[in-house]
Amino acid sequence: MLVLTRKLNESIMIGDDVEITVVELKGDQVKLGISAPKEVGIYRREVYLTISEENKQAVNTNLEALRLVKNKVR
Amino acid sequence: MLIESKHFGKLEIEEKEIITFPEGILGFQEINGYVLLEEKDSPFFWLQAVDVPEVCFIIVDPRIFYPDYNPNVAEDILASLEIKDKTELAYYTIVVIPDDVKKMRTNLQAPLVVNLQKRVAKQIVLNQPEYPLRYFILQELERGGKNAGIDQKTK
Numbered sequence: 001m002l003v004l005t006r007k008l009n010e011s012i013m014i015g016d017d018v019e020i021t022v023v024e025l026k027g028d029q030v031k032l033g034i035s036a037p038k039e040v041g042i043y044r045r046e047v048y049l050t051i052s053e054e055n056k057q058a059v060n061t062n063l064e065a066l067r068l069v070k071n072k073v074r
Numbered sequence: 075m076l077i078e079s080k081h082f083g084k085l086e087i088e089e090k091e092i093i094t095f096p097e098g099i100l101g102f103q104e105i106n107g108y109v110l111l112e113e114k115d116s117p118f119f120w121l122q123a124v125d126v127p128e129v130c131f132i133i134v135d136p137r138i139f140y141p142d143y144n145p146n147v148a149e150d151i152l153a154s155l156e157i158k159d160k161t162e163l164a165y166y167t168i169v170v171i172p173d174d175v176k177k178m179r180t181n182l183q184a185p186l187v188v189n190l191q192k193r194v195a196k197q198i199v200l201n202q203p204e205y206p207l208r209y210f211i212l213q214e215l216e217r218g219g220k221n222a223g224i225d226q227k228t229k
Contacts, residue, residue, distance in 0.1 A: 038154045039096045047199055051184045052101030054207055055197075058131050058170045058181075063081045065171040066132055069178050070116035072212055073139060 078127040081120065082111070092124055093193045096154075099168075100184065100197055105129055108195075119166065121186075133166040136182060139211055145185055145200050155189045155196060164188040169211075176212055183207045 004012060011021040017037050024031035034042050043051075079085050092107045099105070107124035117138045123129035136143045147160060157163055165187060167180040182205035188195040 038150060041097050041100075043100075043199060048100060050207060051181070051197075051199060054170065054181055054184075055099055055101040055131075055168060057172075058168045059129055061132050061169070061171040065173075065175050066113060066116075066118065069171060069175050069212065070113060070118060073117060073134070073215065 077109070077122070077124050079111075079122045080127050080130045082122075085109075085111075085122075087124070090193070093121075093188065093195050095186075095195050095197070097196060099131075099186070100199075102129060118169065121166070132169040132171065133186065134169055134180060135165060136167045136180060136185070136209075137165070139215055140182070140209070143182065143205070145187070145198070145205065146202060147187060147198065151187065151196060151198055155187065155194055156192050157189050162189065162191070164190050167209075170208075177210060178212055179208045179210045181207055182209045 006012065006022050008022050008025050011019050013019050018040065019035040021033040021035075022030060023033040036042060075087060075089060077085050077087055087109050091109050093110060095106050095108065097103065102123075105123045105126055108121045109124060111120040111122055113120060113132075118132055118134050121131040121133050143165065145165065147163065152158070152160065152163075155163070165185045167182055167185050169178065169180045171178045182200075183202075184197055184199050184207070186195055186197050
């Protein structure tokens with residue numbers, strides 16, 4: 001991991017298209033502004049991880065299981 | 075074109091059927107092309123990755139059992155899907171069917187939003203607490219929850 005120190009209102013560039021700015025500092029919270037192309041998803045890490053995990057569970061479903069329950073949902 | 079699929083073997087599909095997810099699906103970002111396959115006699119669909127046979131999701135339009143499902147979709151997301159009006163969007167949520175099939179669940183927090191005309195889609199993450207990551211479909215139907223969609227014969 002690259003660790004950089006920034007002050008309020010300073011920025012970091014990631015590649016040519018992503019910019020992260022320190023917008024506000026308040027106590028132990030840092031408010032970050034992120035500028036990125038529309039196609040790049042931006043998520044809080046814990047949200048990203050839980051949803052990725054849940055998606056990965058979803059590919060393990062089998063055909064038989066679906067056939068058992070499909071009639072119950074209308 | 076011919077593709078390999080996990081559950082259905084070799085499938086013949088048309089290029090124009092392919093739905094593109096420019097950012098992929100969370101946890102599977104490298105995969106961008108999927109086809110939608112119907113599961114006969116059911117509201118479910120399979121979302122099969124075109125290039126990766128093992129990646130295949132069961133999805134459903136949650137309004138079948140949750141008629142008021144109404145995700146907030148930001149303007150810039152609508153724009154990136156080339157949609158002018160929210161009503162042109164199709165919503166599907168990813169379904170997980172564990173070994174205990176009665177615990178079947180779906181992810182209402184992160185729906186797939188699809189422009190069916192332009193065949194482009196995205197998985198979005200909602201900030202609406204009433205739409206949980208794990209919505210237990212059968213358990214909710216049994217509670218007489220959001221709708222009366224339970225087949226009387228199975229009671």
